[in-house]
Amino acid sequence: MKREIVIVKKGVDKKVMAAGMCCHGAMLPLIFEPVIFETM
Amino acid sequence: MVLSKYTKIYPSAEGADSRILYSTKNAATIIVPSGMIDDIEKGGLSEEEKETLVGLGFLVENPDQEKREMLGFISELNALNKSLRYVVVLNLDCNLGCKYCFEGVRKGKFYLTDEVEARFVDFVKRSDLSNKKDLQITFYGGEPLLSMERIISISKKVRTFAESKGIQYGFSLVTNGTRLKPEVVRRLTPLGLKSAKVTLDGPKRVHDAFRPFRYGSGSFDIIVRNIEEVCDSVRIQVGGNYTRGNYREFPLLVDYLMDRGLTPGKIPMIKFDPVVNESSEFALPDFHDGCDSTEEPWLVEATILLREEVLKRGYRQPKIMPSPCVMALDDSLIVNYDGTLYKCPGMIGRKECCIGDVASSANNSRGSHGLDDWKNEDCLACSYLPLCFGGCKYSKLVRDGNMRGVNCKKKYFDGTLEGLVAQDVRYDL
Numbered sequence: 325m326k327r328e329i330v331i332v333k334k335g336v337d338k339k340v341m342a343a344g345m346c347c348h349g350a351m352l353p354l355i356f357e358p359v360i361f362e363t364m
Numbered sequence: 365m366v367l368s369k370y371t372k373i374y375p376s377a378e379g380a381d382s383r384i385l386y387s388t389k390n391a392a393t394i395i396v397p398s399g400m401i402d403d404i405e406k407g408g409l410s411e412e413e414k415e416t417l418v419g420l421g422f423l424v425e426n427p428d429q430e431k432r433e434m435l436g437f438i439s440e441l442n443a444l445n446k447s448l449r450y451v452v453v454l455n456l457d458c459n460l461g462c463k464y465c466f467e468g469v470r471k472g473k474f475y476l477t478d479e480v481e482a483r484f485v486d487f488v489k490r491s492d493l494s495n496k497k498d499l500q501i502t503f504y505g506g507e508p509l510l511s512m513e514r515i516i517s518i519s520k521k522v523r524t525f526a527e528s529k530g531i532q533y534g535f536s537l538v539t540n541g542t543r544l545k546p547e548v549v550r551r552l553t554p555l556g557l558k559s560a561k562v563t564l565d566g567p568k569r570v571h572d573a574f575r576p577f578r579y580g581s582g583s584f585d586i587i588v589r590n591i592e593e594v595c596d597s598v599r600i601q602v603g604g605n606y607t608r609g610n611y612r613e614f615p616l617l618v619d620y621l622m623d624r625g626l627t628p629g630k631i632p633m634i635k636f637d638p639v640v641n642e643s644s645e646f647a648l649p650d651f652h653d654g655c656d657s658t659e660e661p662w663l664v665e666a667t668i669l670l671r672e673e674v675l676k677r678g679y680r681q682p683k684i685m686p687s688p689c690v691m692a693l694d695d696s697l698i699v700n701y702d703g704t705l706y707k708c709p710g711m712i713g714r715k716e717c718c719i720g721d722v723a724s725s726a727n728n729s730r731g732s733h734g735l736d737d738w739k740n741e742d743c744l745a746c747s748y749l750p751l752c753f754g755g756c757k758y759s760k761l762v763r764d765g766n767m768r769g770v771n772c773k774k775k776y777f778d779g780t781l782e783g784l785v786a787q788d789v790r791y792d793l
Contacts (some may be wrong), residue, residue: 327397329416332384332789335392336685342444 365414366422367404369430370747374782377790385422388787389750390554391436391685392420393789396462410694422592431744437686438753442694446497449696451709452476452484452518453504454511456701461578464605464639464654468646470713471506476514476701480722483703487722489718495697498532506701509543510552534558540575541587549594559599562591566604567616574605588624594628604636609652610634611666615673615777628678635681636670638663643762646713656763658755664779675791683793684784691757692735697726707733710758713735717761733757733766743770748777 368391376382383401385394403409404423417423425432456467456474465471476484476759488499503515508552519535526533534556541562549557564587565571572582591600602621607612614636622633641647641654655663673679690696691707698706700713703722707729711717717733720726730736738754746752755771787793 327400327410328415329400329413329732330395331416331420332393332395332792333391335387335390336683338390338440340445341686342441342688343447 365404365407365409365418365425366427368422369427369745370434370750372683372747372781372785373401373420374785377786384785384789386781387421389437389748391683392422393785394420394422395789415470420449425490430528432463433670434744434749435739437750438688438692441688442692443657445695446495447500448493448496448498449500449502449690449693450488451502451504451505451690451696451698453516453698453700453712455506457510458505458507458540459510459542459578460507460583460715461580463648464472464574465639465648466609466642466646466710467506467712468642468648470646474506474701475511480701480703481514481518484699485518485525487699488522489525489585492695493529493531496531498534499526500533500754501535502538503535507540507543508537509539511550512543512548515552516555519552523556536560542577542582542583542592544587544590545592546597549597553598553638556774557598560594560599561601561603562587563603563605564588564617564621566606566610566614567620570610570613571617574610588621588626591626591631592624595626600631602631602634603790604634605639606636606666606670607639608655608660608666608687609664611638611670612661614670618674618677618679622677631679633680633682635673636674638666640710640759641762643765657759658773659745659778661779663776667780668783668787671787673751675787675793681787681791681793684751684781684788686753689753689756691733692753708758711761714761732767734769737768738770746774748774748781751777751781 368387368389372386372388374384376384376395378395381398382395383398385396400409400413400623414423437748449534454476457470458471501522508515536558537560539560539562544560544562552793563575564584565574568582568584571584575583577583591767594600604617618634639654641652661676675681698712699710702705705710705720705722705726706717706719707719719729734757738749743749743754752773755773757771759765760771761767
């Protein structure tokens with residue numbers, strides 16, 4: 325029987341990772357989206 | 365084919381027969397039948413299953429090769445980075461008297477002068493713009509809106525230069541929000557204002573205790589009113605800094621903002637972070653309630669609880685994915701009011717962290733700041749490496765007095781990542 329792999333998220337392109345940066349003080353969830361220039 | 369070292373396997377809300385697989389190296393997330401995990405180890409996958417898992421990064425041919433690729437991860441992100449970024453500390457003055465201000469005794473009537481501005485603009489003009497699409501400035505302080513005319517003056521010059529090179533210019537503010545009036549936004553938007561990060565430390569009672577004006581009265585009502593008046597004109601991110609003693613009250617702030625009509629349609633993201641203690645050299649003498657390490661157990665509960673409370677009210681949160689620390693980006697610098705250069709806003713004024721001056725150039729800080737110290741067998745074998753890369757150097761410096769070695773976040777991720785990934789799945793982040 326065929327088993328299903330449910331893809332919740334395909335994975336983030338490295339170009340997207342490169343556009344973000346960690347904010348000062350965000351030592352915890354280190355992730356910081358490109359808050360300032362997301363639209364640029 | 366073997367399971368990638370950078371895979372985490374967690375229980376799924378769908379039941380005991382399924383598991384969540386999360387890749388720390390690319391944030392890919394899937395739900396699979398539990399039996400598939402065993403079959404990965406036994407080599408019992410179908411070709412189709414294998415192809416899907418390889419494509420998503422969960423299966424790799426050669427684990428040693430995967431480790432070698434991880435060594436080049438940050439360099440790859442730097443090569444892909446199309447932005448030149450400066451954080452400009454316009455002054456170290458402030459109209460608030462926050463109890464925990466990390467700039468502490470560094471604060472004072474110190475302002476970026478005409479002379480430093482001229483040197484900074486020349487420095488920008490000398491920068492390498494090959495491969496860049498945009499030039500971004502974050503105006504920081506102290507309180508950047510005490511230097512309104514400086515923002516205008518710098519932006520006019522840098523914008524003209526950027527446009528002459530065919531790249532975009534934009535800037536943001538990290539402001540306490542007390543001076544973020546509609547007139548300010550109207551003046552700054554044509555010059556490139558994209559967003560403002562404003563801090564609210566919980567509900568009014570808590571915020572006003574932690575972030576009063578210097579003359580003593582509360583700042584909460586003024587800030588909220590300003591947000592209401594400008595949020596249709598500029599993108600506002602609300603941040604908040606919590607302590608062990610007050611984080612449980614922060615959801616009340618989110619409710620209050622919603623009641624005031626500041627719904628996710630008006631302010632898309634609210635993000636709370638813990639107050640970090642400063643070293644005794646710079647800290648305000650009466651504040652000791654910040655955290656020193658990600659290993660403090662209460663942070664696990666606080667992180668997951670506050671993220672959940674924000675998400676369930678419909679506001680966005682950053683996805684859990686690798687993202688470089690500001691220090692790891694080659695094309696990112698902090699410019700202090702006096703023209704000295706740093707890699708992290710927390711390091712301004714620390715002589716041992718200064719890496720140059722706008723009058724000359726920035727030195728390479730990889731060695732002096734220990735930015736490659738995660739390149740060792742222990743870290744490479746850690747499944748959390750792509751979310752950590754050695755942890756926060758600033759908090760390591762504050763706690764240990766040096767930046768050498770890593771600031772390991774394994775315990776923190778052991779406690780939080782399962783819950784954070786479950787949130788990402790549940791809220792479709």
